[in-house]
Structures are given as C-alpha cells and as structure tokens.
Amino acid sequence: MTTTQVAPPTSWTETAYDWFQRSKRKREEIPKDPSSSAWSFFRSGSGISFMDAAFRRHTPTLPVIHLTGDVAKTWTLLSLAARFVVQTRPSQFTTTTTDILPQVLWLDSHQQVTASKLAHVVRSTLLRHIQTAMADAHDEQLFNQDLQDCCERIHLARAATDWVPLLECWRHQLAAFDSHPTLILWDGFLEDDEDVVRTEIVRQLSRLLEQCSVVLVTASSSPRNLEWDRFITQRVRLQRNAVTGGHEYLATVQASQIPFSISASGILS
Template identity: 85%
Template sequence: MTHVNPHTSWTETAYDWFQRSKRKRAQDEIPKDPSSAAWSFFRSGSGISFMDAAFRRHTTDTLPVIHLMGDVAKTWTLLSLAARFVVQTRPSQFTFTTTSADILPQVLWLDSHQEVIASQLAHVVRSTLLRHMNTAMADVNDERQLAHDLQDCCERIHVARVATDDWVPLLECWRHQLAVSASDYPTLILWDGFLEHDDDVARTEIVRQLSRLLEQCSVVLVTASSSQRNFEWDRFITQRVRLQRNAVTGGHEYLATVQALQIPFSISASGILS
C-alpha cells in the first residue's frame, strides 16, 4: 500500500508512514520548556516505575490524586517525587523557556510527621540532579552549573509544618495563591502523614478545603498514610499504591502494588531505585 501526494508525486509505503508518524509523536512529546516538562512528568515520566504505572492508569479528565498506603517507603517515595519533579523542570536544560523564572513549577510538601530534614532533602535533590545531568563535573563551569541548578531546585520545594495540626489556613492560602497565579502547568502537592493525627472535625474541614483546591487549581496531589481509610476522602482518590516489604529474597527489598500490578523497587540514600 502506498500513499501518493498529487502535488509532489511523492510516494510513501504504509510502513514508512508509520515510522515517520511515530518519530514525529516522539519528537512532539519531548519537553521544550519547564511547563511541558511538568506535564510530561505526570504522563508516566517521573522515572519511578510504580508511580508511572499509577499515572498511566489515570483515565479521567481530572488530574490524578494518588494515595500511598503501607508501613514502609512512603516518605522516601515523596522525597524522590519532589526531587525528580524539580530536576526535570529546571530551566537550565532548555534552550529557551516560556515560563517566567519566578513562577517555575513548584512542590508543596505538607509534613505531618515532621521527619524530613533539609540536609536529607538536599542530598536526594543533588543525587537526582547528578544522575540527570550525566556528567563527571569535568570543569569549573560544570560545578557552577550544578550549584546554580541545585539552588534553583531546592528553592522550589516548600515544606510546611504547623504546630497544632491546623492545616486549614495553610490550605486556604495555597488555594488562593494557586488560583490567582493561573499557571499553565500543574503544581505537585505532597502530604506525608495525611489525616493521621487529626480529629473527625478537623478531617472533615481538611477534606472540604482540599476538594476546593482540586476543583479550582491545577494540582497533582499525592498523599501518604498508614492509618485507616477515610471514606469521606476516598471519592477523590484516582489511584492507590500499596507499599510493602518484598517477601522474595535475593531481589529488591520492597514491592509496590498498583491495582493488580506488582513492581519491585529498592531505596538508597539517594531515593527510590526502580
């Protein structure tokens, strides 16, 4: 089967057309600026295999809301997500950018456990950045670029803690800021220890505020919790990921379950390895 273009008398086989179309689609999907890189990240481009599986299984028109369950690896998963998101959206890797420097893609982290420390976060970001740059830091310019990118990435991860577990004013503030910014890319919101230490009244108000945020703003929300299911929140979850230790010896230490799919992975000081 051939296709004939009457204007140029150019012929093309069906196989050649398929290969050309496939190359064009691949080229179109390559991020060209921080905004398109942010969207690509949530189209199974995070590099964390089980999170990408969860992103791929999201089929609704809304942005994904993913809940991490289990007693292991939840904080490490959030650390790795935060690091990979800011590294993959850093402006220095693009020849041009359409995103203003002061409104680059952001990560908002709510830390109910108060376990994440700045040095740990910076180490994961730096390790992720080095892997992504794929360089041996051969000269002074490379070192300067690394330092500049590391600062840029770390400044776009905002960790929030509240003394009384009263998250409502913070959520209201974030919702207002995100709504007025009207960015053309999603913000990544991570919540470690989601609804674990809040009473019933507080949980109801938190869910109400989050539902407004999801409705009014362009956000991807990933929550992590070891507590019982919250049925009021369940209707917002688009995908669940269960994390557990891997019973099979001789392989990866941990196992993630996304629907019926089981994906092994490991953890190092640099984050999730999968």
C-alpha cells in the same frame, strides 16, 4: 464436507507521509520548556516504576494518589519531589515560557524530613540526571545553580501549621496560573487531626483540586477516610518483599506487584 478458506494475512506498509506525521508527533511530545516538562512528568514517566503505573491510569482529571503501608512512604515522596524539580529545571531548556517555574508543596505531619536530607536526595537525583561529572569551574558553578534552583522550589510546611488556612492560601495563589501542574505531597495525611478538622481539610482539598492544576500524592498508615476516598484515583500499597535475593520492597498498584529498593538518595526501581 466444505472447508473454510482462510484468507492470507494482509501486509501493512507505512507511507513516507505517515512516517513523517508519526515522527512529528513524537518530536512534539519532547518537553521544550519547564512547563511542558511538568506535564510530561505525569504523562510519560517520573522514573519511579510503581508511581508511573499509578499516574498512567486513565482519568479525566489530574491524578490523586494515596500511598499506604508501613514502609517507604516518606522516601517515595522525597524521590518524587526531587525528580520533579530536577526534570523541570530551566537550565536544560533553551526557552522558558513561564516566569513561575513548577513548584512542589510538601505538608509534613511527621516532621521526618530535614533540609539536609532533602538536599542530599535532590543532589543525588541531579547527578544521576545529567549523567556526567563536573570537570571544570564553569560546570561546577552551573551544577550548584541548578541544585539551588531545585531546592528553592520545594516548599515545606511543618506539623505545627494550621492546615486549613494554609490550604486556602495555596488555593488562591495556585488559581492564578495553570500553565503547568503543581505537585503537592502530604506525609502523614489526616493521621493526627480531629474529625472536625479532617472534614474541613477534605473540603479545602476538594476546592483546590477543582480550581487548580495540581497533582496530589498523600501518604498515611491510618485507616481509610470515607470522605476522602471518592477523590482518590489510585492507591499504592508499599510493603516489604518476602522473597529474598531481590528488591527489598514491593509496591502493589491494582493487581500488579512492582519490586523496588531504597538507597540514601531515594527510590530505586
């Protein structure tokens, strides 16, 4: 009987040049301005674990995420908006390569978001991001400027708005620049619109996705819309966690269940 000789495992060594090139690539991935930080937000992480899992799914286009379930959808959108403007605020960079800073466009079909709630979530997110208390007048002034900058870049459209002309207007405005993606959030997506209006909304959104650099996150408790399904790159289902003693909620992304909690300042995961 013959025996098969197993070759010993080969050792792997990294040359100094290879190490330098690998380190250089990592340094290049660090955002250097608001524009690169906006791209990094959807590539490297928003800080919300279940949304990051949805963003990381390989797709040739920018992600289109749909949130379903009966809990936490509005809080997820609030947290996304706050984290996006905080991570792209210009004061943390030495250079700003664009005059138009990354923006958040929020369509609110439920009218559940107030200016005070939005400002509170942005403020709490900003405090967590800088991880330091404001000790003197200069720091407090800078913090207030950052807070104002972040809140001014979140644009809210209410339910009474006619969505179709609004989307068409946004499409023409956003097509003028593509140096960074714009985050569009829609709470109560297609829930109270008539069928004819839904068809036109889907048509306008398809043009927006085709012509502009946007990341779209929609949230709805209504049944699936067949016209819109083909544009969705990932679905996230939010529900209460039946297991006690841990996080209160679960997010299902494909086959993975990711626990998370909600505080007065947004999503904790």
